[in-house]
Amino acid sequence: MIITVTLNTALDKTFTIPNFSLDRVHRPTEWKIVPGGKGINVSRVLRELGLQTLAMGFAGGYTGGMIRRGLEQEGLASHLVPTAEDSRECITVIDPEAGTQTEINENGPRISAGELSALDDALRARLPEAEALVLSGSIPPGVPPDIYARWISAAKQEGVFTVLDSSGPALAEGVRAKPDVVKPNRREFAELTGEDLLTADEIAARSLALVDTGIPCVLVSLGRAGAVAVTRNEQWVSRSPEIPFVSAVGSGDAFVAGFLFARHHGEDLEGSLRLATAAGSANAMTFGAGFCSRECILSLAAQVETRRLDLESKD
Ligand SMILES: Nc1ncnc2c1ncn2[C@@H]1O[C@H](COP(=O)(O)OP(=O)(O)OP(=O)(O)O)[C@@H](O)[C@H]1O
Ligand SMILES: [Mg+2]
Known part of the structure:
Protein backbone atom coordinates (compact mmCIF):
# COMPACT_ATOMS: atom_id res chain seq x y z
CA MET A 1 0.00 0.00 0.00
CA ALA A 130 3.32 0.82 3.61
CA GLU A 131 5.46 0.18 0.55
CA ALA A 132 6.03 3.91 0.01
CA LEU A 133 5.24 7.28 1.57
CA VAL A 134 4.55 10.31 -0.63
CA LEU A 135 4.74 13.76 0.96
CA SER A 136 3.26 16.34 -1.37
CA GLY A 137 2.50 20.02 -1.29
CA SER A 138 2.98 22.93 1.04
CA ILE A 139 2.79 22.96 4.81
CA PRO A 140 -0.19 24.84 6.30
CA PRO A 141 0.00 27.39 9.13
CA GLY A 142 0.50 25.78 12.54
CA VAL A 143 2.59 22.87 11.21
CA PRO A 144 6.38 23.09 11.74
CA PRO A 145 8.42 23.23 8.50
CA ASP A 146 10.45 20.16 9.49
CA ILE A 147 7.40 17.86 9.65
CA TYR A 148 8.27 16.18 6.32
CA ALA A 149 11.84 15.62 7.52
CA ARG A 150 10.49 13.91 10.66
CA TRP A 151 8.14 11.66 8.69
CA ILE A 152 10.86 10.81 6.16
CA SER A 153 13.11 9.70 9.04
CA ALA A 154 10.28 7.64 10.59
CA ALA A 155 9.53 5.98 7.22
CA LYS A 156 13.20 5.20 6.60
CA GLN A 157 13.38 3.47 9.99
CA GLU A 158 10.53 1.21 8.86
CA GLY A 159 12.23 0.58 5.50
CA VAL A 160 9.50 2.53 3.65
CA PHE A 161 10.46 4.20 0.34
CA THR A 162 9.98 7.99 0.54
CA VAL A 163 9.08 10.59 -2.10
CA LEU A 164 9.12 14.33 -1.41
CA ASP A 165 7.29 16.70 -3.80
CA SER A 166 7.04 20.09 -2.19
CA SER A 167 8.22 23.68 -2.50
CA GLY A 168 9.76 26.52 -0.51
CA PRO A 169 10.77 25.87 3.12
CA ALA A 170 8.96 22.48 3.24
CA LEU A 171 11.14 21.25 0.37
CA ALA A 172 14.34 22.80 1.72
CA GLU A 173 13.76 21.31 5.19
CA GLY A 174 12.52 17.98 3.82
CA VAL A 175 15.61 17.28 1.68
CA ARG A 176 17.76 17.42 4.81
CA ALA A 177 16.22 14.07 5.82
CA LYS A 178 17.40 12.58 2.47
CA PRO A 179 14.21 11.14 0.98
CA ASP A 180 14.69 8.32 -1.56
CA VAL A 181 13.27 10.56 -4.28
CA VAL A 182 12.75 14.30 -4.55
CA LYS A 183 10.55 15.63 -7.39
CA PRO A 184 10.74 19.39 -7.87
CA ASN A 185 9.47 21.09 -11.03
CA ARG A 186 11.71 23.61 -12.81
CA ARG A 187 10.78 26.51 -10.49
CA GLU A 188 11.10 24.48 -7.29
CA PHE A 189 14.45 23.11 -8.44
CA ALA A 190 15.72 26.69 -9.03
CA GLU A 191 14.48 27.66 -5.55
CA LEU A 192 16.19 24.67 -3.98
CA THR A 193 19.54 25.01 -5.71
CA GLY A 194 19.64 28.79 -6.12
CA GLU A 195 20.41 28.32 -9.81
CA ASP A 196 17.96 29.00 -12.64
CA LEU A 197 19.28 26.63 -15.30
CA LEU A 198 17.90 26.42 -18.80
CA THR A 199 18.59 23.10 -20.47
CA ALA A 200 17.66 19.62 -19.31
CA ASP A 201 21.33 18.64 -19.51
CA GLU A 202 22.37 21.49 -17.19
CA ILE A 203 19.57 20.56 -14.78
CA ALA A 204 20.66 16.92 -14.83
CA ALA A 205 24.24 17.92 -14.01
CA ARG A 206 23.06 20.07 -11.09
CA SER A 207 20.78 17.21 -9.96
CA LEU A 208 23.80 14.95 -9.74
CA ALA A 209 25.36 17.42 -7.29
CA LEU A 210 22.18 17.05 -5.21
CA VAL A 211 22.48 13.26 -5.43
CA ASP A 212 26.01 13.65 -4.11
CA THR A 213 24.56 15.20 -0.93
CA GLY A 214 22.87 11.87 -0.17
CA ILE A 215 19.51 11.90 -1.98
CA PRO A 216 19.49 8.68 -4.04
CA CYS A 217 17.24 9.89 -6.87
CA VAL A 218 16.39 13.37 -8.16
CA LEU A 219 13.53 13.77 -10.65
CA VAL A 220 12.96 17.22 -12.12
CA SER A 221 9.80 17.69 -14.17
CA LEU A 222 10.07 20.28 -16.91
CA GLY A 223 6.44 20.74 -17.99
CA ARG A 224 5.79 20.10 -21.68
CA ALA A 225 9.52 19.64 -22.31
CA GLY A 226 9.68 16.41 -20.28
CA ALA A 227 11.80 15.57 -17.26
CA VAL A 228 15.17 14.37 -15.98
CA ALA A 229 15.91 11.41 -13.71
CA VAL A 230 19.28 11.31 -12.00
CA THR A 231 20.95 8.78 -9.73
CA ARG A 232 24.64 8.33 -9.06
CA ASN A 233 24.92 5.56 -11.65
CA GLU A 234 22.51 6.70 -14.36
CA GLN A 235 21.14 9.93 -15.74
CA TRP A 236 18.24 10.15 -18.19
CA VAL A 237 16.33 12.90 -19.96
CA SER A 238 12.81 12.34 -21.31
CA ARG A 239 10.81 14.25 -23.88
CA SER A 240 7.04 14.48 -23.45
CA PRO A 241 4.90 13.35 -26.36
CA GLU A 242 2.85 15.91 -28.30
CA ILE A 243 -0.64 15.87 -26.84
CA PRO A 244 -3.92 17.73 -27.22
CA PHE A 245 -3.38 19.97 -24.19
CA VAL A 246 -6.23 20.61 -21.74
CA SER A 247 -4.73 21.49 -18.32
CA ALA A 248 -1.48 20.64 -16.54
CA VAL A 249 -2.91 21.01 -13.00
CA GLY A 250 -1.86 17.82 -11.21
CA SER A 251 0.58 16.70 -13.92
CA GLY A 252 3.41 16.64 -11.38
CA ASP A 253 1.24 14.48 -9.12
CA ALA A 254 0.45 12.07 -11.97
CA PHE A 255 4.19 12.02 -12.73
CA VAL A 256 4.93 10.85 -9.16
CA ALA A 257 2.22 8.16 -9.40
CA GLY A 258 3.59 6.93 -12.74
CA PHE A 259 7.08 6.69 -11.25
CA LEU A 260 5.85 4.68 -8.23
CA PHE A 261 3.80 2.38 -10.45
CA ALA A 262 6.90 1.63 -12.52
CA ARG A 263 8.99 1.08 -9.41
CA HIS A 264 6.35 -1.25 -7.96
CA HIS A 265 6.64 -3.37 -11.11
CA GLY A 266 10.44 -3.46 -10.96
CA GLU A 267 11.16 -1.08 -13.87
CA ASP A 268 14.64 0.40 -14.16
CA LEU A 269 15.31 4.17 -14.01
CA GLU A 270 14.66 4.70 -17.72
CA GLY A 271 11.38 2.75 -17.63
CA SER A 272 10.29 4.62 -14.51
CA LEU A 273 11.06 8.00 -16.08
CA ARG A 274 9.17 6.94 -19.20
CA LEU A 275 6.04 5.98 -17.24
CA ALA A 276 6.25 9.07 -15.05
CA THR A 277 6.51 11.35 -18.08
CA ALA A 278 3.63 9.53 -19.77
CA ALA A 279 1.41 9.87 -16.69
CA GLY A 280 2.16 13.63 -16.47
CA SER A 281 1.30 14.05 -20.14
CA ALA A 282 -1.84 11.90 -19.88
CA ASN A 283 -2.98 14.16 -17.04
CA ALA A 284 -2.29 17.28 -19.14
CA MET A 285 -4.71 16.08 -21.83
CA THR A 286 -7.46 15.36 -19.29
CA PHE A 287 -9.92 17.70 -17.55
CA GLY A 288 -9.35 17.74 -13.75
CA ALA A 289 -6.31 16.67 -11.68
CA GLY A 290 -5.50 12.96 -11.64
CA PHE A 291 -8.32 11.71 -13.88
CA CYS A 292 -6.16 10.29 -16.67
CA SER A 293 -6.83 6.67 -17.65
CA ARG A 294 -4.44 3.75 -17.30
CA GLU A 295 -4.92 3.04 -21.00
CA CYS A 296 -3.88 6.58 -21.96
CA ILE A 297 -0.80 6.46 -19.68
CA LEU A 298 0.37 3.12 -21.07
CA SER A 299 -0.15 4.14 -24.69
CA LEU A 300 1.71 7.47 -24.18
CA ALA A 301 4.59 5.62 -22.49
CA ALA A 302 5.47 4.08 -25.84
CA GLN A 303 5.76 7.58 -27.35
CA VAL A 304 8.05 9.10 -24.70
CA GLU A 305 11.58 9.60 -26.03
CA THR A 306 14.44 9.05 -23.61
CA ARG A 307 18.13 9.87 -23.88
CA ARG A 308 20.93 8.69 -21.61
CA LEU A 309 23.52 11.16 -20.37
CA ASP A 310 26.99 10.22 -19.29
CA LEU A 311 27.72 12.42 -16.29
CA GLU A 312 30.38 11.83 -13.72
CA SER A 313 29.67 12.01 -10.01
CA LYS A 314 32.11 14.31 -8.22
CA ASP A 315 31.90 12.19 -5.09
N1 LIG B 1 1.88 20.73 -21.96
C1 LIG B 1 2.30 19.50 -21.70
N2 LIG B 1 2.42 18.59 -22.71
C2 LIG B 1 2.86 17.34 -22.48
N3 LIG B 1 3.21 16.89 -21.25
C3 LIG B 1 3.12 17.73 -20.21
C4 LIG B 1 2.66 19.07 -20.37
N4 LIG B 1 2.68 19.68 -19.16
C5 LIG B 1 3.13 18.74 -18.27
N5 LIG B 1 3.40 17.58 -18.90
C6 LIG B 1 3.92 16.33 -18.31
O1 LIG B 1 3.70 16.32 -16.92
C7 LIG B 1 4.94 16.24 -16.20
C8 LIG B 1 4.87 17.10 -14.95
O2 LIG B 1 4.57 18.42 -15.34
P1 LIG B 1 5.09 19.73 -14.56
O3 LIG B 1 6.56 19.82 -14.64
O4 LIG B 1 4.28 20.85 -15.12
O5 LIG B 1 4.68 19.37 -13.06
P2 LIG B 1 4.35 20.30 -11.80
O6 LIG B 1 4.73 21.71 -12.11
O7 LIG B 1 4.95 19.66 -10.62
O8 LIG B 1 2.76 20.16 -11.73
P3 LIG B 1 1.75 20.17 -10.47
O9 LIG B 1 2.56 20.52 -9.26
O10 LIG B 1 0.70 21.17 -10.83
O11 LIG B 1 1.16 18.81 -10.38
C9 LIG B 1 6.01 16.70 -17.21
O12 LIG B 1 7.25 16.10 -16.90
C10 LIG B 1 5.42 16.21 -18.53
O13 LIG B 1 5.70 14.83 -18.69
MG1 LIG C 1 4.33 19.88 -8.60
Whole structure:
Protein backbone atom coordinates (compact mmCIF):
# COMPACT_ATOMS: atom_id res chain seq x y z
CA MET A 1 0.00 0.00 0.00
CA ILE A 2 1.25 3.50 -0.83
CA ILE A 3 0.46 6.26 1.66
CA THR A 4 0.08 9.80 0.36
CA VAL A 5 -0.06 12.78 2.70
CA THR A 6 -1.92 16.01 1.90
CA LEU A 7 -1.73 18.54 4.73
CA ASN A 8 -3.76 21.10 2.81
CA THR A 9 -6.58 19.15 1.14
CA ALA A 10 -8.97 21.15 -1.00
CA LEU A 11 -12.33 21.10 -2.63
CA ASP A 12 -11.20 21.69 -6.22
CA LYS A 13 -13.64 23.45 -8.51
CA THR A 14 -12.66 23.59 -12.17
CA PHE A 15 -14.78 25.66 -14.56
CA THR A 16 -14.45 25.84 -18.33
CA ILE A 17 -15.36 29.36 -19.47
CA PRO A 18 -14.65 30.26 -23.11
CA ASN A 19 -13.63 33.94 -23.50
CA PHE A 20 -13.22 34.46 -19.76
CA SER A 21 -12.69 38.12 -18.90
CA LEU A 22 -12.80 40.39 -15.89
CA ASP A 23 -15.80 42.41 -14.72
CA ARG A 24 -18.39 40.15 -16.40
CA VAL A 25 -20.85 37.43 -15.38
CA HIS A 26 -19.91 33.99 -16.76
CA ARG A 27 -21.66 30.64 -17.03
CA PRO A 28 -19.30 27.67 -17.29
CA THR A 29 -19.81 25.26 -20.19
CA GLU A 30 -18.27 22.44 -18.14
CA TRP A 31 -17.38 22.01 -14.47
CA LYS A 32 -16.01 19.49 -12.04
CA ILE A 33 -16.05 19.63 -8.22
CA VAL A 34 -13.77 17.04 -6.65
CA PRO A 35 -11.54 16.44 -3.63
CA GLY A 36 -8.07 17.73 -4.38
CA GLY A 37 -4.66 18.49 -3.03
CA LYS A 38 -1.45 17.00 -4.33
CA GLY A 39 -1.39 13.76 -2.34
CA ILE A 40 -5.02 13.03 -3.18
CA ASN A 41 -4.22 13.51 -6.87
CA VAL A 42 -1.32 11.06 -6.56
CA SER A 43 -3.60 8.51 -4.85
CA ARG A 44 -6.21 8.89 -7.59
CA VAL A 45 -3.70 8.04 -10.34
CA LEU A 46 -2.15 5.20 -8.30
CA ARG A 47 -5.59 3.68 -7.86
CA GLU A 48 -6.30 4.03 -11.59
CA LEU A 49 -3.04 2.18 -12.20
CA GLY A 50 -4.23 -0.66 -9.96
CA LEU A 51 -2.16 0.03 -6.84
CA GLN A 52 -3.49 0.10 -3.29
CA THR A 53 -3.26 3.53 -1.71
CA LEU A 54 -4.30 5.42 1.42
CA ALA A 55 -4.73 9.21 1.28
CA MET A 56 -3.91 10.76 4.67
CA GLY A 57 -4.16 14.36 5.82
CA PHE A 58 -6.64 16.84 7.27
CA ALA A 59 -10.20 17.83 6.41
CA GLY A 60 -12.51 20.17 8.31
CA GLY A 61 -15.83 21.96 8.28
CA TYR A 62 -18.33 22.02 5.43
CA THR A 63 -15.67 21.77 2.71
CA GLY A 64 -13.99 18.96 4.66
CA GLY A 65 -17.31 17.08 4.60
CA MET A 66 -17.55 17.55 0.83
CA ILE A 67 -13.96 16.29 0.45
CA ARG A 68 -14.76 13.16 2.51
CA ARG A 69 -17.95 12.49 0.58
CA GLY A 70 -16.17 12.97 -2.75
CA LEU A 71 -13.44 10.50 -1.78
CA GLU A 72 -16.06 7.96 -0.71
CA GLN A 73 -17.92 8.36 -4.01
CA GLU A 74 -14.68 7.76 -5.88
CA GLY A 75 -13.91 4.77 -3.67
CA LEU A 76 -10.53 6.25 -2.65
CA ALA A 77 -9.37 4.99 0.77
CA SER A 78 -8.52 7.84 3.12
CA HIS A 79 -7.75 8.73 6.71
CA LEU A 80 -8.35 12.47 7.17
CA VAL A 81 -8.01 13.92 10.67
CA PRO A 82 -10.81 16.46 11.37
CA THR A 83 -9.81 20.11 11.82
CA ALA A 84 -11.72 22.84 13.65
CA GLU A 85 -11.29 25.25 10.73
CA ASP A 86 -12.74 24.66 7.23
CA SER A 87 -10.68 23.00 4.52
CA ARG A 88 -9.95 25.29 1.59
CA GLU A 89 -11.57 25.70 -1.81
CA CYS A 90 -9.47 26.09 -4.93
CA ILE A 91 -11.02 27.48 -8.09
CA THR A 92 -9.53 27.02 -11.57
CA VAL A 93 -10.97 28.73 -14.63
CA ILE A 94 -9.91 27.21 -17.94
CA ASP A 95 -10.46 29.32 -21.04
CA PRO A 96 -10.03 27.00 -24.06
CA GLU A 97 -10.26 29.93 -26.53
CA ALA A 98 -7.39 31.91 -24.99
CA GLY A 99 -5.54 28.82 -23.75
CA THR A 100 -5.34 30.32 -20.26
CA GLN A 101 -5.78 28.89 -16.81
CA THR A 102 -6.61 31.18 -13.88
CA GLU A 103 -6.39 29.88 -10.32
CA ILE A 104 -7.76 31.21 -7.05
CA ASN A 105 -6.45 29.12 -4.14
CA GLU A 106 -7.55 29.75 -0.57
CA ASN A 107 -4.86 29.44 2.11
CA GLY A 108 -6.49 26.68 4.11
CA PRO A 109 -7.06 26.14 7.82
CA ARG A 110 -4.63 26.69 10.67
CA ILE A 111 -3.74 23.31 12.19
CA SER A 112 -3.71 23.01 15.99
CA ALA A 113 -1.05 21.09 17.93
CA GLY A 114 -3.66 18.45 18.88
CA GLU A 115 -4.74 17.96 15.25
CA LEU A 116 -1.14 17.57 14.11
CA SER A 117 -0.39 15.04 16.82
CA ALA A 118 -3.50 13.02 15.85
CA LEU A 119 -2.26 12.81 12.24
CA ASP A 120 1.28 12.06 13.40
CA ASP A 121 -0.01 9.10 15.48
CA ALA A 122 -2.22 7.83 12.65
CA LEU A 123 0.58 8.04 10.09
CA ARG A 124 3.14 6.29 12.28
CA ALA A 125 0.59 3.55 13.00
CA ARG A 126 0.06 2.85 9.28
CA LEU A 127 3.72 3.15 8.17
CA PRO A 128 4.64 -0.49 8.88
CA GLU A 129 2.12 -1.65 6.22
CA ALA A 130 3.32 0.82 3.61
CA GLU A 131 5.46 0.18 0.55
CA ALA A 132 6.03 3.91 0.01
CA LEU A 133 5.24 7.28 1.57
CA VAL A 134 4.55 10.31 -0.63
CA LEU A 135 4.74 13.76 0.96
CA SER A 136 3.26 16.34 -1.37
CA GLY A 137 2.50 20.02 -1.29
CA SER A 138 2.98 22.93 1.04
CA ILE A 139 2.79 22.96 4.81
CA PRO A 140 -0.19 24.84 6.30
CA PRO A 141 0.00 27.39 9.13
CA GLY A 142 0.50 25.78 12.54
CA VAL A 143 2.59 22.87 11.21
CA PRO A 144 6.38 23.09 11.74
CA PRO A 145 8.42 23.23 8.50
CA ASP A 146 10.45 20.16 9.49
CA ILE A 147 7.40 17.86 9.65
CA TYR A 148 8.27 16.18 6.32
CA ALA A 149 11.84 15.62 7.52
CA ARG A 150 10.49 13.91 10.66
CA TRP A 151 8.14 11.66 8.69
CA ILE A 152 10.86 10.81 6.16
CA SER A 153 13.11 9.70 9.04
CA ALA A 154 10.28 7.64 10.59
CA ALA A 155 9.53 5.98 7.22
CA LYS A 156 13.20 5.20 6.60
CA GLN A 157 13.38 3.47 9.99
CA GLU A 158 10.53 1.21 8.86
CA GLY A 159 12.23 0.58 5.50
CA VAL A 160 9.50 2.53 3.65
CA PHE A 161 10.46 4.20 0.34
CA THR A 162 9.98 7.99 0.54
CA VAL A 163 9.08 10.59 -2.10
CA LEU A 164 9.12 14.33 -1.41
CA ASP A 165 7.29 16.70 -3.80
CA SER A 166 7.04 20.09 -2.19
CA SER A 167 8.22 23.68 -2.50
CA GLY A 168 9.76 26.52 -0.51
CA PRO A 169 10.77 25.87 3.12
CA ALA A 170 8.96 22.48 3.24
CA LEU A 171 11.14 21.25 0.37
CA ALA A 172 14.34 22.80 1.72
CA GLU A 173 13.76 21.31 5.19
CA GLY A 174 12.52 17.98 3.82
CA VAL A 175 15.61 17.28 1.68
CA ARG A 176 17.76 17.42 4.81
CA ALA A 177 16.22 14.07 5.82
CA LYS A 178 17.40 12.58 2.47
CA PRO A 179 14.21 11.14 0.98
CA ASP A 180 14.69 8.32 -1.56
CA VAL A 181 13.27 10.56 -4.28
CA VAL A 182 12.75 14.30 -4.55
CA LYS A 183 10.55 15.63 -7.39
CA PRO A 184 10.74 19.39 -7.87
CA ASN A 185 9.47 21.09 -11.03
CA ARG A 186 11.71 23.61 -12.81
CA ARG A 187 10.78 26.51 -10.49
CA GLU A 188 11.10 24.48 -7.29
CA PHE A 189 14.45 23.11 -8.44
CA ALA A 190 15.72 26.69 -9.03
CA GLU A 191 14.48 27.66 -5.55
CA LEU A 192 16.19 24.67 -3.98
CA THR A 193 19.54 25.01 -5.71
CA GLY A 194 19.64 28.79 -6.12
CA GLU A 195 20.41 28.32 -9.81
CA ASP A 196 17.96 29.00 -12.64
CA LEU A 197 19.28 26.63 -15.30
CA LEU A 198 17.90 26.42 -18.80
CA THR A 199 18.59 23.10 -20.47
CA ALA A 200 17.66 19.62 -19.31
CA ASP A 201 21.33 18.64 -19.51
CA GLU A 202 22.37 21.49 -17.19
CA ILE A 203 19.57 20.56 -14.78
CA ALA A 204 20.66 16.92 -14.83
CA ALA A 205 24.24 17.92 -14.01
CA ARG A 206 23.06 20.07 -11.09
CA SER A 207 20.78 17.21 -9.96
CA LEU A 208 23.80 14.95 -9.74
CA ALA A 209 25.36 17.42 -7.29
CA LEU A 210 22.18 17.05 -5.21
CA VAL A 211 22.48 13.26 -5.43
CA ASP A 212 26.01 13.65 -4.11
CA THR A 213 24.56 15.20 -0.93
CA GLY A 214 22.87 11.87 -0.17
CA ILE A 215 19.51 11.90 -1.98
CA PRO A 216 19.49 8.68 -4.04
CA CYS A 217 17.24 9.89 -6.87
CA VAL A 218 16.39 13.37 -8.16
CA LEU A 219 13.53 13.77 -10.65
CA VAL A 220 12.96 17.22 -12.12
CA SER A 221 9.80 17.69 -14.17
CA LEU A 222 10.07 20.28 -16.91
CA GLY A 223 6.44 20.74 -17.99
CA ARG A 224 5.79 20.10 -21.68
CA ALA A 225 9.52 19.64 -22.31
CA GLY A 226 9.68 16.41 -20.28
CA ALA A 227 11.80 15.57 -17.26
CA VAL A 228 15.17 14.37 -15.98
CA ALA A 229 15.91 11.41 -13.71
CA VAL A 230 19.28 11.31 -12.00
CA THR A 231 20.95 8.78 -9.73
CA ARG A 232 24.64 8.33 -9.06
CA ASN A 233 24.92 5.56 -11.65
CA GLU A 234 22.51 6.70 -14.36
CA GLN A 235 21.14 9.93 -15.74
CA TRP A 236 18.24 10.15 -18.19
CA VAL A 237 16.33 12.90 -19.96
CA SER A 238 12.81 12.34 -21.31
CA ARG A 239 10.81 14.25 -23.88
CA SER A 240 7.04 14.48 -23.45
CA PRO A 241 4.90 13.35 -26.36
CA GLU A 242 2.85 15.91 -28.30
CA ILE A 243 -0.64 15.87 -26.84
CA PRO A 244 -3.92 17.73 -27.22
CA PHE A 245 -3.38 19.97 -24.19
CA VAL A 246 -6.23 20.61 -21.74
CA SER A 247 -4.73 21.49 -18.32
CA ALA A 248 -1.48 20.64 -16.54
CA VAL A 249 -2.91 21.01 -13.00
CA GLY A 250 -1.86 17.82 -11.21
CA SER A 251 0.58 16.70 -13.92
CA GLY A 252 3.41 16.64 -11.38
CA ASP A 253 1.24 14.48 -9.12
CA ALA A 254 0.45 12.07 -11.97
CA PHE A 255 4.19 12.02 -12.73
CA VAL A 256 4.93 10.85 -9.16
CA ALA A 257 2.22 8.16 -9.40
CA GLY A 258 3.59 6.93 -12.74
CA PHE A 259 7.08 6.69 -11.25
CA LEU A 260 5.85 4.68 -8.23
CA PHE A 261 3.80 2.38 -10.45
CA ALA A 262 6.90 1.63 -12.52
CA ARG A 263 8.99 1.08 -9.41
CA HIS A 264 6.35 -1.25 -7.96
CA HIS A 265 6.64 -3.37 -11.11
CA GLY A 266 10.44 -3.46 -10.96
CA GLU A 267 11.16 -1.08 -13.87
CA ASP A 268 14.64 0.40 -14.16
CA LEU A 269 15.31 4.17 -14.01
CA GLU A 270 14.66 4.70 -17.72
CA GLY A 271 11.38 2.75 -17.63
CA SER A 272 10.29 4.62 -14.51
CA LEU A 273 11.06 8.00 -16.08
CA ARG A 274 9.17 6.94 -19.20
CA LEU A 275 6.04 5.98 -17.24
CA ALA A 276 6.25 9.07 -15.05
CA THR A 277 6.51 11.35 -18.08
CA ALA A 278 3.63 9.53 -19.77
CA ALA A 279 1.41 9.87 -16.69
CA GLY A 280 2.16 13.63 -16.47
CA SER A 281 1.30 14.05 -20.14
CA ALA A 282 -1.84 11.90 -19.88
CA ASN A 283 -2.98 14.16 -17.04
CA ALA A 284 -2.29 17.28 -19.14
CA MET A 285 -4.71 16.08 -21.83
CA THR A 286 -7.46 15.36 -19.29
CA PHE A 287 -9.92 17.70 -17.55
CA GLY A 288 -9.35 17.74 -13.75
CA ALA A 289 -6.31 16.67 -11.68
CA GLY A 290 -5.50 12.96 -11.64
CA PHE A 291 -8.32 11.71 -13.88
CA CYS A 292 -6.16 10.29 -16.67
CA SER A 293 -6.83 6.67 -17.65
CA ARG A 294 -4.44 3.75 -17.30
CA GLU A 295 -4.92 3.04 -21.00
CA CYS A 296 -3.88 6.58 -21.96
CA ILE A 297 -0.80 6.46 -19.68
CA LEU A 298 0.37 3.12 -21.07
CA SER A 299 -0.15 4.14 -24.69
CA LEU A 300 1.71 7.47 -24.18
CA ALA A 301 4.59 5.62 -22.49
CA ALA A 302 5.47 4.08 -25.84
CA GLN A 303 5.76 7.58 -27.35
CA VAL A 304 8.05 9.10 -24.70
CA GLU A 305 11.58 9.60 -26.03
CA THR A 306 14.44 9.05 -23.61
CA ARG A 307 18.13 9.87 -23.88
CA ARG A 308 20.93 8.69 -21.61
CA LEU A 309 23.52 11.16 -20.37
CA ASP A 310 26.99 10.22 -19.29
CA LEU A 311 27.72 12.42 -16.29
CA GLU A 312 30.38 11.83 -13.72
CA SER A 313 29.67 12.01 -10.01
CA LYS A 314 32.11 14.31 -8.22
CA ASP A 315 31.90 12.19 -5.09
N1 LIG B 1 1.88 20.73 -21.96
C1 LIG B 1 2.30 19.50 -21.70
N2 LIG B 1 2.42 18.59 -22.71
C2 LIG B 1 2.86 17.34 -22.48
N3 LIG B 1 3.21 16.89 -21.25
C3 LIG B 1 3.12 17.73 -20.21
C4 LIG B 1 2.66 19.07 -20.37
N4 LIG B 1 2.68 19.68 -19.16
C5 LIG B 1 3.13 18.74 -18.27
N5 LIG B 1 3.40 17.58 -18.90
C6 LIG B 1 3.92 16.33 -18.31
O1 LIG B 1 3.70 16.32 -16.92
C7 LIG B 1 4.94 16.24 -16.20
C8 LIG B 1 4.87 17.10 -14.95
O2 LIG B 1 4.57 18.42 -15.34
P1 LIG B 1 5.09 19.73 -14.56
O3 LIG B 1 6.56 19.82 -14.64
O4 LIG B 1 4.28 20.85 -15.12
O5 LIG B 1 4.68 19.37 -13.06
P2 LIG B 1 4.35 20.30 -11.80
O6 LIG B 1 4.73 21.71 -12.11
O7 LIG B 1 4.95 19.66 -10.62
O8 LIG B 1 2.76 20.16 -11.73
P3 LIG B 1 1.75 20.17 -10.47
O9 LIG B 1 2.56 20.52 -9.26
O10 LIG B 1 0.70 21.17 -10.83
O11 LIG B 1 1.16 18.81 -10.38
C9 LIG B 1 6.01 16.70 -17.21
O12 LIG B 1 7.25 16.10 -16.90
C10 LIG B 1 5.42 16.21 -18.53
O13 LIG B 1 5.70 14.83 -18.69
MG1 LIG C 1 4.33 19.88 -8.60
